[in-house]
Amino acid sequence: MRQLIAGNWKMNGLVADSLSLARAVADAAPGLACDLLVCPPATVIRPVAEALAGSVVAVGGQDCHTHANGAHTGDVSAAMLRDAGAAWVILGHSERRTDHGETDTLVRAKVAAAVGAGLTPIVCVGELEAERLAGREQEVVGRQIRGSLPEDFAGVVAYEPVWAIGTGRTPTEADVAAMHGFIRAELVAHLGERGQSVRILYGGSVKPSNAAALMAVPEVGGALVGGASLVAADFLAIARATHGG
Numbered sequence: 001m002r003q004l005i006a007g008n009w010k011m012n013g014l015v016a017d018s019l020s021l022a023r024a025v026a027d028a029a030p031g032l033a034c035d036l037l038v039c040p041p042a043t044v045i046r047p048v049a050e051a052l053a054g055s056v057v058a059v060g061g062q063d064c065h066t067h068a069n070g071a072h073t074g075d076v077s078a079a080m081l082r083d084a085g086a087a088w089v090i091l092g093h094s095e096r097r098t099d100h101g102e103t104d105t106l107v108r109a110k111v112a113a114a115v116g117a118g119l120t121p122i123v124c125v126g127e128l129e130a131e132r133l134a135g136r137e138q139e140v141v142g143r144q145i146r147g148s149l150p151e152d153f154a155g156v157v158a159y160e161p162v163w164a165i166g167t168g169r170t171p172t173e174a175d176v177a178a179m180h181g182f183i184r185a186e187l188v189a190h191l192g193e194r195g196q197s198v199r200i201l202y203g204g205s206v207k208p209s210n211a212a213a214l215m216a217v218p219e220v221g222g223a224l225v226g227g228a229s230l231v232a233a234d235f236l237a238i239a240r241a242t243h244g245g
């Protein structure tokens with residue numbers, strides 16, 4: 001399966017800079033051997049999606065509510081993301097889990113809402129540094145997978161160790177291999193045969209300098225890129241580091 005390079009722009013981007021970033025990615029996309037996705041803030045999804053219409057670059061949101069509409073001030077539903085031009089949505093990012101107290105149960109409900117609205121979910125899992133130091137990373141990630149993914153899950157999983165996000169630190173390739181192998185086994189145990197075809201992205205300080213090594217690790221199906229996705233040249237360099245298999 002082709003690797004997926006997804007950019008999580010987080011809370012960054014006004015219309016003008018978002019459009020130039022999106023266009024720069026789209027211009028280079030036809031020559032790349034991976035799938036490409038950008039996830040801008042909700043306010044610029046529509047202009048970015050319009051600018052990318054007809055390109056191979058997909059657009060996603062960064063969160064959605066569990067309900068399609070209603071009295072939920074400040075929230076955005078999956079149907080609204082879809083209506084704005086998104087086809088994907090990131091769910092359960094550690095920043096959502098930390099900043100907004102999101103639980104596995106809530107993430108699971110959001111997955112159902114996203115799929116119901118026609119979006120493909122990318123569900124994020126990953127341990128805190130203290131949990132890794134205590135040797136509990138597989139226990140934590142296994143619990144997140146079983147709690148956050150419905151049994152009929154057909155999206156993407158992103159392994160993002162919380163301590164690697166925005167820090168410039170990454171796990172060793174051996175640690176990534178061990179965790180992705182563990183996640184694959186958990187997916188198959190939880191989802192049956194369908195668990196074999198779920199792409200497992202790595203996220204956390206992916207840069208042009210480390211992308212080739214990380215993307216070559218077995219069971220790494222691509223990357224979820226934060227900071228480096230805001231610079232077109234860096235995001236594209238990461239995309240060129242995929243193995244296109």
Ligand SMILES: O=C(CO)COP(=O)(O)O
Binds near residue numbers: 167
């Ligand atoms: O959180 C991330 C992507 O969702 C990773 O962020 P950084 O690439 O900035 O570490």
